[in-house]
Amino acid sequence: MDSVDERRQAIAAYINEMSSVTFGQIKKAFPDVSDMTIRTDLRALDEAKRIVRVHGGAKSVETVIGNDDLLGKRAVRNIDAKQTIAEKAAGLVRENMTVFVDSGSTTTLLAAQFPDIPCLIITNSISCAVEFARLRRARVYVTGGQLNRNSLSVTGTSAVAELLPIHFDVAFLGATSYRSDLGFTCESLEDNVVKRMAVSRASEVIVVMDSSKIGKKGSFTICELKDVSAVVSDSALPEKFLGECREADVTVY
Numbered sequence: 001m002d003s004v005d006e007r008r009q010a011i012a013a014y015i016n017e018m019s020s021v022t023f024g025q026i027k028k029a030f031p032d033v034s035d036m037t038i039r040t041d042l043r044a045l046d047e048a049k050r051i052v053r054v055h056g057g058a059k060s061v062e063t064v065i066g067n068d069d070l071l072g073k074r075a076v077r078n079i080d081a082k083q084t085i086a087e088k089a090a091g092l093v094r095e096n097m098t099v100f101v102d103s104g105s106t107t108t109l110l111a112a113q114f115p116d117i118p119c120l121i122i123t124n125s126i127s128c129a130v131e132f133a134r135l136r137r138a139r140v141y142v143t144g145g146q147l148n149r150n151s152l153s154v155t156g157t158s159a160v161a162e163l164l165p166i167h168f169d170v171a172f173l174g175a176t177s178y179r180s181d182l183g184f185t186c187e188s189l190e191d192n193v194v195k196r197m198a199v200s201r202a203s204e205v206i207v208v209m210d211s212s213k214i215g216k217k218g219s220f221t222i223c224e225l226k227d228v229s230a231v232v233s234d235s236a237l238p239e240k241f242l243g244e245c246r247e248a249d250v251t252v253y
Contacts, residue, residue, distance in 0.1 A: 103153035104174030171202035185218020
């Protein structure tokens with residue numbers, strides 16, 4: 001490396017590409033850099049908010065922020081894939097369903113594509129509720145609770161309690177990441193509690209997520225692959241994940 005800045009830029013790019021790495025992985029990727037220098041670089045990058053140091057390694061900022069990321073920033077990532085996913089998911093909605101729609105950028109696009117048919121919609125997402133306001137034939141309810149100003153989700157004991165007596169035909173669920181040993185995950189503990197309740201109250205759980213989230217480590221498990229009825233994604237899903245879906249009898253759209 002020609003300079004400290006270039007070395008730190010390379011380390012930050014490596015961590016952001018990998019999402020989550022151990023100190024040993026960083027050392028292997030930069031064998032000519034001493035342990036002390038790597039620790040100094042990680043400290044400096046963390047202070048600059050370019051990565052997040054964790055015990056034994058580091059994570060990308062996006063991985064740690066997860067569902068608390070600004071919705072406006074997430075909405076422009078992988079926009080073409082998310083739009084395709086939203087259109088596919090909207091095609092799965094039928095008349096007279098009771099539907100839960102989770103918060104997130106992809107679910108907000110789904111809400112914008114939602115057919116105007118008789119159904120009952122419950123959401124914990126302010127951005128989804130705004131999109132649902134155009135519907136004339138559906139009844140739309142927004143859970144109460146604490147507002148997450150970044151993701152525009154509503155969480156807390158009130159939101160969870162309001163979902164408890166409801167039996168959903170289908171829950172459209174967003175997730176930050178998926179890994180076979182961890183299942184579908186998110187990075188907000190408060191959002192996780194609401195998501196888990198929705199999963200427990202739904203006859204069918206449909207995860208809407210783009211392929212870039214496969215294989216990444218998350219902090220809070222929402223559910224396992226076997227708990228899901230279907231995954232709606234783009235055409236770039238890894239063959240390993242598709243094989244896991246076939247084995248678990250999960251439909252992929």
